[in-house]
Amino acid sequence: MSETITTYDDLLNMLDSLLREPTAFWNGFYEDREKGVPFFGNLPDENLVQYFDSELLGSGKVLELGCGPGRNAIYLAQKGCSVDAVDLSKEALEWGKERAAEKKVQVNFIQRNIFELEIEEGRYDFVYDSGCFHHIAPHRRINYLEMVKKALRPKGLYSITCFIEGGILGGADISDWEVYRQKSLKGGLGFTEEKLRMIFKEFEVVEIRKMRKKEESDETFGVQGLWTALFMKK
Structure with a gap:
């Protein structure tokens, strides 16, 4: 790969190389299915x-976006949705396909970098991101927001779960500039409600709240240390 920067994409790719975990990292992360990740x-x-x-x-x-082993994608398919579920990790998607087959639902799993997706404008009623956004580096945030807006139909809904700044799950309490001084996302960026409202200011806020903690015996996933937010495309 050439290390000469002549285009904006060259600049983005250079910054990606400093901060993004490689595909091999995520494949390794999902390879051991018994390691007790909540x-x-x-x-x-x-x-x-x-x-x-x-x-x-x-x-x-x-x-x-960032569907992992497909737990939310499968639920969405069970609710009658037509689901495109994207992740970088082949291991995660193979697991998701097995789970979908067990539940007898159809999910279109796609192995790809989310910034390389070819998205038809206004195709989706709902875009969901559970735990991907806090791994998005600041220099990619504009691309990310443009992608979500392009994907959604007018009045379409978009939702995320992401780290609370300084929360019990992590949520690095550092500025965007400090990310580049340290050359690290510190395991995932944390956000305040104010930051979320500022970043997603072009959307209408439907709800921003903390995720409710659930017990292992419950039929839904919920832990402390995460925001949940729901927005509408204006």
Whole structure:
């Protein structure tokens, strides 16, 4: 790969190389399915279930960014949605395909960098991101927001779960500039409600709250240390 910067994409790729975990990292992360990571369980996020229970969401076309082993994608398919679920890790997607087959639902799993997706404008009713956004480096945030806006139809909904700044799960309490001074996302960036409102200012806020803690015996996933947020495309 040439290390000469002549285009904006060259600049983005250079910054990516300083900060992004390689594909091999994520494949290794998902390779051991028994290592006790809380979100390895096959349960949907409690906020996602609430959106359906309160009729904020219904069946439609869904794009999930950073789907991992597919727990939320499978739930969305069970609710009658047509789901495109994207992740960088082949290991995660193979696991997701096995789970979908066990549940007898159809999910279109796509192995790709989310910034290399070819998205038809206005294709989706709902875009979901559970734990991907806090791994997005600041220099990619503009691209990320443009991608979400392009993917959604007018009045379409977008939701994330992400680290609370300085929360019990991590959530690095550093500025965007400090990310580049340290050349690290410190395991995932943390956010305040104020920061989320500022970053997503071009969307209408439907709800921002902390994720509700759930017990292992519950039928939904919920832990402390995460924000859940729901936005509408204006």
